[in-house]
Amino acid sequence: MTPIRKRRLGKIFLLVCGVSTALGLALTALQENINLFFTPSQIIAGEVPEGIFIRAGGLVEKGSLVRTTDSLELQFSITDGDRNILVKYKGILPDLFREGQGVVALGKLNQDKVLQADQILAKHDENYMPPEAAHALKEASAANQLTKPLEDNGK
């Protein structure tokens, strides 16, 4: 092998090593940081292992929001029309959080199947809306929308 080829082979070898290390790391990190989405029905059916971070979504049940008077702790339940689960959260709710609207909560389940949420996402705008909430929202809002044009305005 000529020295040039040898060097070229060395470079290719380094490149392959680097790329595969990066890819391996990326896939591992990806596996550890995905948050699966579950509906209330799936949660009640016991499909969710305890203690892992999940996303749960549905509509906020009307009249279920209960606040405490002295702190920002609150709870509400979310429903998919069939089953519902209780969500506990401490902090400020997003602007578009409303009873009867779609919401996605990020957090962990405890033994009583209560979701202790770290973050609540409501429909913020088309760009910042989690796709899961969109589905729930679409069905929920279909009734009270203004005259919907033939085509989606697709933002």
Added chain:
Amino acid sequence: MIPELGLLSLILALCIAVMQAIIPLLGAAYKDPQWMGLAKSASWGQLTFITFSFACLGYSLLTDDFSVAYVAHNSNSLLPWYYKFSAIWAAHEGSLLLWVWILSFWMTAVSLSGKQLPESMLARVLAVMSMISIGFLLLLIITSNPFSRLLLNTPVEGQDLNPLLQHIGLIFHPPILYTGYVGFSVVFAFAIAALLDGRLDGAWARWSRPWTLTAWAFLGMGITLGSWWAYAELGWGSWWFWDPVENASFMPWLVGAALIHSLVATEKRGTFKSWTVLMAIATFSLSLLGTFLVRSGVLTSVHAFAADPARGVFVLTFLLLVIGGSLTLFAVRAPTLKSHIGFGLLSRETLLLVNNVLLTVAAGTILLGTLYPLILDALIGTKLSVGPPYFNFMFVPTMALLMIAVAIGVLTKWKDTSFNKLKHLLTPILFISFFLAAVVAMLQQRLNLAAVSCVLLASIVILAGVRDIFDKTRHRGLLKGIAGLGRSYWSMQLAHLGFVVCAVGAVLATIGSSEREARMVPGSAIELEGYYFQFEGTRQSQGPNYISDLGLVKVLRDGQEVAVLHPEKRIYPTRQSVMTEAGIQAGFIRDYFVALGEPLGGGAWAVRVQIKPFVRWIWFGALMMALGGLMAASDGRYRMLSRLRSFGSRAFGTQS
């Protein structure tokens, strides 16, 4: 009538685009100067008709013509005129129009710079750009017509512009961002034209460098604006979310950064020829992907996107044609691009290669994290999201390595650098930097490794830059030498410094931020890091198309008032939507940030207060990088802008 004229004008532009995509290519193949020359006038034709169409949409928006569906969905008669106009690019159809409009500007600009290009090259470049234009015009006309009407049930009032978009950010962010996205089509067209021509020499790189730098700078400014907008408007005080929308613009920026570096190697040394072409294709493909990710609705719902046969299929086909077509051409032509120029293991070429690998890996991991949920959802219907920890875990170490590469890269020479020379240059830098890092570590009450390594790396990069200035001027003396270093050298220094400033800002803002949420009644105060945030209550106020609760929060330290903030809670009646407008006092060292949550009755509010150290540095650094790019693009060596200017003033004095 006006909307119909707008559509007609788009169709005429399409006819011209088809002509411009075919005839100049034939002209270049048969060496017919007239056929090649057609490309220039056709570019002007496209610019004229698309501008007219753009103006038509603007007119419909400004005159509240709610019979136009796009206007009805994105505007309202109460909206201030500047938001009415900006609504042109607030949604899918109008954004595409903005895209193709900007493309026609870039095409015309390239045609003006034509004097220094061989005629066949110019003809091919403009033809390739016109092919992209055809794709977008077809998309506009067939599936996303911004002028379609609601004649049967014309609403009396529009649905209003999304309140989140009613911010000065909307006016500037999309046009600047798109100028960047679309600008990469120039280097892409150059790459394809050179592949068609079969000649990829240094000249190709020299012609396309200023274009690429300009596009990259604009994209950077656009992203910066977007980040600042999210920080100011979303009310969370976060400046980067690793949201697909953000990633979509960040990926072409990263690969674009790799491209401008590999173009340097190709121009100056004739190395990395195939790689540079590949990067040019990748950058533009990611720009296209970014446009569609954000604007096609695929993020909102994969299924709705895939189910809309016209738009979804069109977009996927277009992407496939552009990426597949250019890669096929590359595969056919690449074997002829052998470069026989070797370089040593320790040389600037190697460091630029390292830079390219790191930036590509960074973009690749972001691409993986962004597309993974979409692909999984489309294939097997599993719904999941990839959290920010993934992106941080992958991105931050890559950037740390990149900083080391920057420091060494600046100090190395083309072709070969002796190890001893490099050691001689680097030793004092490393010594001082480790000393500084140790001092910082000692000063900290609680050791924070991120902060210490950040200081270490920042200091290494900055000192390496300074050291290089001294090294470069050692023969002529510092003062004389500095004057002779040239604009592109200084622009490189500026951009690298910007990178450091941005990185330091990002690290310090992330680890140093503190935040508290509390229930506050008027007159009460909460403490955060020695600052007292005193809530003085809210009062009602009336905006043009909203009602708001305007709060007043005073920030005190040791009894002294350091800031007065006006957080706001707005209600936009048209969409019944609520918006939080954070009260922010910006500062060089820290930002004070207050957002109102919900009213809790009895004048009490849920309030979030934050102190964000060095957050401005992130945007300031990013702007320095962009400025560096623009400075390098205007380097006299290219004679691009100056010729463009003289030619432009001679032939098209009124327009330019």
